[in-house]
Structure formats: C-alpha cells, structure tokens
Amino acid sequence: MSQNGLSAGFLYPGYSAEDDYPAIEAALGDVRLPVVHTLMREDAHRVDALLDVGGPDVLATGASKLREMGVGAAVWACTSGSFVFGWDGAEQQVAGVAEAARAPASSTSFAFVNAVQALGVTRVAVAATYPEDVAEKFGEFLGHAGIEVVSLSCKGIVTAAEVGTLGREEVLAFAAANDHPDAEAVLVPDTALHTVSWLDELEARVGKPVLTANQVSVWEGLRLASSSGESPSGGFRPRTGFGRLFAEPVPQAAPGRPAWRL
Numbered sequence: 001m002s003q004n005g006l007s008a009g010f011l012y013p014g015y016s017a018e019d020d021y022p023a024i025e026a027a028l029g030d031v032r033l034p035v036v037h038t039l040m041r042e043d044a045h046r047v048d049a050l051l052d053v054g055g056p057d058v059l060a061t062g063a064s065k066l067r068e069m070g071v072g073a074a075v076w077a078c079t080s081g082s083f084v085f086g087w088d089g090a091e092q093q094v095a096g097v098a099e100a101a102r103a104p105a106s107s108t109s110f111a112f113v114n115a116v117q118a119l120g121v122t123r124v125a126v127a128a129t130y131p132e133d134v135a136e137k138f139g140e141f142l143g144h145a146g147i148e149v150v151s152l153s154c155k156g157i158v159t160a161a162e163v164g165t166l167g168r169e170e171v172l173a174f175a176a177a178n179d180h181p182d183a184e185a186v187l188v189p190d191t192a193l194h195t196v197s198w199l200d201e202l203e204a205r206v207g208k209p210v211l212t213a214n215q216v217s218v219w220e221g222l223r224l225a226s227s228s229g230e231s232p233s234g235g236f237r238p239r240t241g242f243g244r245l246f247a248e249p250v251p252q253a254a255p256g257r258p259a260w261r262l
Contacts, residue, residue, distance in 0.1 A: 011078075051084060083109040098259075
C-alpha cells in the first residue's frame with residue numbers, strides 16, 4: 001500500500017505503453033497505480049474494433065480484478081475505446097466500470113475533458129496518432145463539453161503496437177509540429193503512446209500545457225481516489241515534474257454530480 005493510502009487502478013487494453021504507469025508511480029513515490037490488462041481481440045484504431053475493445057463484458061472482467069485489489073478509483077485507460085461510444089455511451093461505460101470495481105470510475109476521454117477544464121482552457125489543438133475518422137470522433141467528444149478544437153492533426157497509425165514504438169524525439173516533434181497559435185493547450189490522446197517521462201520537456205518544446213493520455217488518466221484516477229476520501233493524509237497534492245496539470249491544485253467533484261465530472 002502507498003504511504004498516504006492513495007491508489008487508483010487502470011484498465012489497459014493490450015500491451016504498448018503500459019510501462020508509463022509503473023514509471024509515474026515510481027516517480028510520484030507515494031501512490032499505488034496497478035494496471036489490469038483487458039482483452040484486445042484486434043489491435044486496430046478502427047471504430048468497429050474499438051467498440052469491441054471497450055465493450056461492457058471486457059471492462060467488467062477487468063474492473064472485477066481491480067475490485068479485488070481494493071483500489072480507491074478505477075479508470076478505463078483508453079481514449080479511443082471510450083470516445084467512440086459518444087458522450088452518452090461513454091457515461092454508461094464508466095457507470096459499468098464503477099459498478100464492477102465498486103469504486104469511483106472514469107475514462108481517459110472524460111479525464112481529458114476534466115483536465116482541460118481544470119486548467120481553465122477552452123481552445124485546444126489535438127495531435128492524434130489515429131486515422132482521421134477516429135480522431136474526428138475525439139474532436140466531437142471535446143465539442144460536446146464546450147471545448148473548441150482549433151486544429152486537429154492525424155498521424156494515421158492503425159495499431160497501438162506501432163504507436164508504442166515511437167520514441168522521445170518523435171513524440172516531442174509530433175506535439176510541437178501539431179500545435180496551433182490559437183490553441184491554449186495541446187492534447188495528445190493515445191494511451192498507446194509513451195509520454196510520462198517527457199511531460200516537462202513536451203511543455204518546454206511547445207511553450208504551453210500539453211495533456212497526454214496516460215498523464216491525464218493518472219491525474220484523473222488520483223483525483224477520484226482523493227475525492228472519495230481514500231487518503232487520510234489530505235489526498236492528491238500538486239507535484240512538479242509532470243507538466244502543468246499536476247502542478248495545479250487538484251479540483252474535487254462537485255456535490256451532486258457524477259464522481260468523474262468536475
């Protein structure tokens with residue numbers, strides 16, 4: 001168990017950049033971030049495959065394992081496997097995870113929305129590794145929350161396995177190349193992409209907040225665990241070294257609203 005009792009568990013599809021989670025756990029030093037790998041029948045950033053990856057049977061099986069671990073919150077750590085369901089479908093998805101995990105739950109797609117709002121940002125550039133049709137669905141998801149996408153760029157990579165091979169310089173260059181002067185932040189929405197070891201470098205290269213999928217997933221999980229009262233020593237506190245998001249005071253869920261919603 002972590003020093004202050006905070007633990008958040010993650011449902012992660014397949015294998016690509018799951019080592020971001022033990023890396024940020026070790027860097028933070030006082031939290032527990034277990035990962036459960038969920039079934040991926042086909043590794044493809046294609047809408048039909050993503051609907052299967054995020055199916056209720058797949059997530060319930062994984063969330064039950066997180067329940068056995070006693071986590072304080074559960075996050076479906078897959079952006080494309082949540083936003084492809086649309087806003088209402090993603091809400092139902094999170095509700096199913098919460099029920100099976102018996103803990104507050106969210107997904108990476110909602111984590112992006114909450115992180116953008118926590119930073120007071122309204123206009124973003126999206127640097128997506130996905131094919132264009134999938135990336136556009138992320139733009140629609142953000143738009144539902146009142147977030148303006150001023151630029152949406154696509155790398156066109158079909159498999160998570162290939163995304164996971166991209167290295168530090170490729171990731172830094174990709175984020176910087178797909179910024180936009182009107183954007184207040186750059187969003188990089190793929191949990192298959194390694195980013196957590198380079199968060200401050202990303203922001204230094206771009207010159208503004210950069211939000212990445214594994215970063216916001218961890219932030220969301222710890223925020224929910226803290227909001228649930230799991231930590232007796234004050235919860236999730238601001239940290240340096242993990243981008244602007246982690247350096248800001250951590251907002252709590254508003255009374256009477258779903259736990260995943262600010």
